[in-house]
Amino acid sequence: xxxxxxxxxGTSAPRREDVRLLTGRGRFVDDVHLPNxxxxxxxxxxxxxxxxxxxxxxxxxxxxxxxxxxxxxxxEGLVKPIHFDAGIEGHKVPPYTxxxxxxxxxxxxxxxxxxxxDRALAEDALAAIEVEWEELPAVLTVEQATAQxxxxxxxxxxxxxxxxxxxxxxxxxxxxxxxxxxxxVPVRQARVTSSAMETRGIVVxxxxxxxxxxxxxxxxxxHMLRGRIAEHLGHDLHRVRVIIRDVGGAFGGKGAVWREDxxxxxxSKLLGRPVKWIEDRSENLTAFGGARxxxxxxxxxxxxxxxxxxxxxxxxxxxGAYPGMWLTPMFAALVRATILSQLRIDxxxxxxxxxxxxxxxxxxxxGPGSVETLVRERVLDTIAAELGxxxxxxxxxxxxxxxxxxxxMPMGVTVHRAHARETLESAVELADYAAxxxxxxxARAEGRLVGIGVATSIQPCPGFPDWWEAxxxxxxxxxxxxxxxxxxxxxxxxxxxxxxxxxETTLAQVAADxxxxxxxxxxxxxxxxxxxxxxxxxxxxxxxxxxxxxxVIAAAHELKRRLVELAWxxxxxxxxxxSVYGRGDARELEAxxxxxxxxxxxxxxxxxxxxxxxxxxxxxxxGTVAIRRYLVAEDCGTMINPAIVExxxxxxxxxxxGVTLLEQAGYDEEGQYLAGSYLTYVxxxxxxxxxxxxxxxxxxxxxxxxxRGIGESGMVMAPAALANAIEDALRPLGVRVxxxxxxxxxxxxxxxxxxxxxxxxx
Amino acid sequence: xxxxxxxRVGVNGVPRDGLVEPRRTLADFLRHDVGLTGTHVACEHxxxxxxxxxxxxxxxRSCLMLAVQSDGAEVTTIEGVAPEGGxxxxxxxxxxxxxFQCGFCTxxxxxxxxxxxNEHPSPTHEEARHAASSNLCRCSGYAxxxxxxxxxxxxxxxGA
Numbered sequence: 001x002x003x004x005x006x007x008x009x010g011t012s013a014p015r016r017e018d019v020r021l022l023t024g025r026g027r028f029v030d031d032v033h034l035p036n037x038x039x040x041x042x043x044x045x046x047x048x049x050x051x052x053x054x055x056x057x058x059x060x061x062x063x064x065x066x067x068x069x070x071x072x073x074x075x076e077g078l079v080k081p082i083h084f085d086a087g088i089e090g091h092k093v094p095p096y097t098x099x100x101x102x103x104x105x106x107x108x109x110x111x112x113x114x115x116x117x118d119r120a121l122a123e124d125a126l127a128a129i130e131v132e133w134e135e136l137p138a139v140l141t142v143e144q145a146t147a148q149x150x151x152x153x154x155x156x157x158x159x160x161x162x163x164x165x166x167x168x169x170x171x172x173x174x175x176x177x178x179x180x181x182x183x184x185v186p187v188r189q190a191r192v193t194s195s196a197m198e199t200r201g202i203v204v205x206x207x208x209x210x211x212x213x214x215x216x217x218x219x220x221x222x223h224m225l226r227g228r229i230a231e232h233l234g235h236d237l238h239r240v241r242v243i244i245r246d247v248g249g250a251f252g253g254k255g256a257v258w259r260e261d262x263x264x265x266x267x268s269k270l271l272g273r274p275v276k277w278i279e280d281r282s283e284n285l286t287a288f289g290g291a292r293x294x295x296x297x298x299x300x301x302x303x304x305x306x307x308x309x310x311x312x313x314x315x316x317x318x319x320g321a322y323p324g325m326w327l328t329p330m331f332a333a334l335v336r337a338t339i340l341s342q343l344r345i346d347x348x349x350x351x352x353x354x355x356x357x358x359x360x361x362x363x364x365x366x367g368p369g370s371v372e373t374l375v376r377e378r379v380l381d382t383i384a385a386e387l388g389x390x391x392x393x394x395x396x397x398x399x400x401x402x403x404x405x406x407x408x409m410p411m412g413v414t415v416h417r418a419h420a421r422e423t424l425e426s427a428v429e430l431a432d433y434a435a436x437x438x439x440x441x442x443a444r445a446e447g448r449l450v451g452i453g454v455a456t457s458i459q460p461c462p463g464f465p466d467w468w469e470a471x472x473x474x475x476x477x478x479x480x481x482x483x484x485x486x487x488x489x490x491x492x493x494x495x496x497x498x499x500x501x502x503x504e505t506t507l508a509q510v511a512a513d514x515x516x517x518x519x520x521x522x523x524x525x526x527x528x529x530x531x532x533x534x535x536x537x538x539x540x541x542x543x544x545x546x547x548x549x550x551x552v553i554a555a556a557h558e559l560k561r562r563l564v565e566l567a568w569x570x571x572x573x574x575x576x577x578x579s580v581y582g583r584g585d586a587r588e589l590e591a592x593x594x595x596x597x598x599x600x601x602x603x604x605x606x607x608x609x610x611x612x613x614x615x616x617x618x619x620x621x622x623g624t625v626a627i628r629r630y631l632v633a634e635d636c637g638t639m640i641n642p643a644i645v646e647x648x649x650x651x652x653x654x655x656x657x658g659v660t661l662l663e664q665a666g667y668d669e670e671g672q673y674l675a676g677s678y679l680t681y682v683x684x685x686x687x688x689x690x691x692x693x694x695x696x697x698x699x700x701x702x703x704x705x706x707x708r709g710i711g712e713s714g715m716v717m718a719p720a721a722l723a724n725a726i727e728d729a730l731r732p733l734g735v736r737v738x739x740x741x742x743x744x745x746x747x748x749x750x751x752x753x754x755x756x757x758x759x760x761x762x
Numbered sequence: 763x764x765x766x767x768x769x770r771v772g773v774n775g776v777p778r779d780g781l782v783e784p785r786r787t788l789a790d791f792l793r794h795d796v797g798l799t800g801t802h803v804a805c806e807h808x809x810x811x812x813x814x815x816x817x818x819x820x821x822x823r824s825c826l827m828l829a830v831q832s833d834g835a836e837v838t839t840i841e842g843v844a845p846e847g848g849x850x851x852x853x854x855x856x857x858x859x860x861x862f863q864c865g866f867c868t869x870x871x872x873x874x875x876x877x878x879x880n881e882h883p884s885p886t887h888e889e890a891r892h893a894a895s896s897n898l899c900r901c902s903g904y905a906x907x908x909x910x911x912x913x914x915x916x917x918x919x920x921g922a
Contacts (some may be wrong), residue, residue: 031793195900196808650905
């Protein structure tokens with residue numbers, strides 16, 4: 001723990017964002033109300049796969065208050081086809097239009113938009129649009145989509161395989177020949193969705209006089225949204241501005257441009273008036289997108305003592321229909337580049353199969369490659385179970401020590417100063433693991449289904465450049481701007497776009513600490529592409545506490561250097577500001593206005609580590625899981641604001657509990673979406689949450705600033721720890737846990753209380 | 763579209779007149795006609811509780827109540843739970859306990875929590891946890907919300 005400083009780095013400074021959000025004075029996108037504004041609603045396909053035989057909007061157009069109805073044909077030439085092709089070898093990327101004109105490919109596919117005086121009128125008009133559908137057979141699963149003569153999602157692709165690749169590292173045949181045992185582990189994680197409490201939404205205000213487009217949005221990447229809107233509308237980039245104040249949660253999905261954004265922008269251009277679209281919850285659950293929906297078959301070559309010699313991993317992903325901006329091969333690459341974690345494995349193969357289906361778009365969701373931890377930790381526990389070893393012991397045998405690092409993983413990723421082992425030992429000690437096992441033995445003797453689960457992982461936060469190279473993305477530098485104002489106070493302009501992470505507080509804490517000025521003297525400006533430096537990525541991937549803060553530190557160091565030349569601290573900042581600004585000479589302004597950047601090029605640090613350890617009890621009557629104990633031991637380096645760090649961990653664990661026990665974005669056999677409301681897409685509530693104990697290791701690195709990301713950790717870890725604990729609880733029944741979610745129904749099936757496949761959810 | 767009807771609703775102590783369609787929800791009336799955007803709509807089917815307001819002191823999902831049903835009632839929204847420039851003890855406790863992140867669900871939790879504390883001035887931990895289960899939050903993991911309910915109860919009792 002670093003010492004408390006007057007500016008409060010390392011303290012849980014109350015957040016600056018809080019009072020406006022607590023008093024109803026936040027400004028989310030639906031709170032934006034512009035003069036002359038119109039409201040949009042989308043007509044969406046009710047069928048998973050169907051040709052549009054006839055589409056007649058004339059009756060809808062004639063309704064009072066309706067200003068326009070647009071279909072794909074109306075937007076041709078105005079919105080360019082969407083084609084997110086990154087040139088990944090062997091990757092098929094079908095182009096498509098913002099509104100679908102030929103064939104709907106999932107339930108929720110947008111085919112028309114109504115723009116009216118208010119939202120209710122727009123929705124009334126949707127009912128007046130006449131559509132004649134020619135229903136086609138749909139494919140929902142990878143098995144269906146890859147079967148012979150399977151119906152095609154995109155006819156022009158020839159089949160439904162979007163991407164297929166095999167990466168091999170080392171002498172696999174040799175390693176498998178040397179193995180005492182080969183252990184097979186299947187794992188499947190169902191489709192889920194991020195479901196931020198604020199849905200998507202955008203207000204686009206095109207000014208026909210000066211040609212400027214102003215967008216108010218719910219996005220975590222304003223510059224990216226700006227660029228993509230300009231590109232797809234063929235509009236001058238410098239005449240597009242994105243303004244964002246508060247964002248009601250994102251969790252991955254709000255870092256892209258969406259078809260609806262482009263349609264609304266086009267509508268505003270055509271009408272010369274501001275147009276607002278706020279997604280409703282049913283649309284959000286049905287049509288925003290799904291994540292995970294991945295299946296694995298792993299073969300582990302092991303020695304009798306639990307040492308892993310090699311892994312053969314085969315993975316499929318259910319891509320859904322339309323490719324989103326973040327491409328599915330990149331999500332698969334995340335898994336490939338991270339699945340070995342801190343294990344001493346040098347021989348490895350990874351097969352990727354990505355298949356198009358009639359489901360919604362594949363989206364990024366907090367820890368988009370997090371299934372790597374679920375799969376690896378399931379493999380480790382299966383090895384332990386099959387060899388009769390303790391699961392903690394199997395991890396000890398295979399985890400690299402700090403002394404063995406830097407270590408280069410077979411896919412070229414460097415592991416250095418990663419502390420997974422230390423978090424494991426800490427968790428084992430804090431939980432008194434041996435005593436837990438004794439308690440479990442007593443509970444089992446009473447016939448109770450009590451299990452203990454452990455998961456250990458490292459997360460690239462932000463990850464070395466070689467990790468980003470391994471997933472095919474070149475890291476960019478993060479910018480920050482610091483300016484001494486005429487009154488001697490400091491303005492920090494950041495290109496981070498928080499969606500609940502509290503950057504207005506944490507980055508001010510960092511700037512105040514680095515400059516040695518009071519926290520209250522640092523104002524933070526963000527969320528406007530007119531003022532923030534260009535930064536395509538925005539906030540995400542657990543990067544802000546390292547990269548966002550790193551940029552602030554770089555700017556602070558440079559500003560300090562220039563201020564020292566102006567005789568600081570002999571002269572106060574107020575005095576320096578008076579002398580610089582007082583003369584009104586623009587030649588001096590540069591001395592107090594700094595644009596700097598931070599590039600994570602370090603070869604050490606960069607990995608956050610954690611172990612989650614939990615105890616569960618399964619109720620054999622109802623198939624419910626009670627989490628009796630939940631302990632986290634983690635190392636995210638220096639904590640800028642411990643309350644915010646813990647909030648990220650707790651919130652992540654809640655989402656992890658959701659995907660493990662409750663949530664499934666499922667479809668029926670016809671491709672109808674089964675979870676279109678919160679009655680059927682079940683989010684965790686307060687009484688689903690256990691008490692969570694968190695222990696911070698805060699291990700140092702040699703970096704100047706060793707804050708590492710924590711945003712995704714809870715979500716990555718919890719499913720693995722819980723799945724392991726549940727299998728451990730069911731061990732007396734001989735049950736193998738091979739899939740998530742483990743809903744009460746599924747657990748009753750596994751325990752033989754209900755027949756298998758009592759519900760078909762695809 | 764059916765004929766608009768006149769409603770008079772007391773909102774945070776101020777009478778507000780409106781001419782609304784019978785189908786207009788109380789949430790839309792408050793947000794778009796009265797212009798108080800602190801009440802948030804997150805699910806539109808009464809599950810998440812983000813839109814909770816007090817109607818004659820009782821917590822109500824304003825997405826499920828029509829504006830015409832609130833004619834003559836006194837409604838309290840998040841903007842009205844504390845005097846201008848101040849915080850209700852529960853708002854303060856939310857801040858002290860880091861009970862929220864993005865803040866979108868927060869107004870609904872605060873209103874629901876105030877109604878709960880009115881009925882249960884000394885809640886047990888289990889009661890607070892159960893009360894917090896009335897609404898959905900996607901960010902916080904709920905621990906801070908439960909803690910804030912307990913802290914506010916303790917402070918309100920001390921202050922009483």
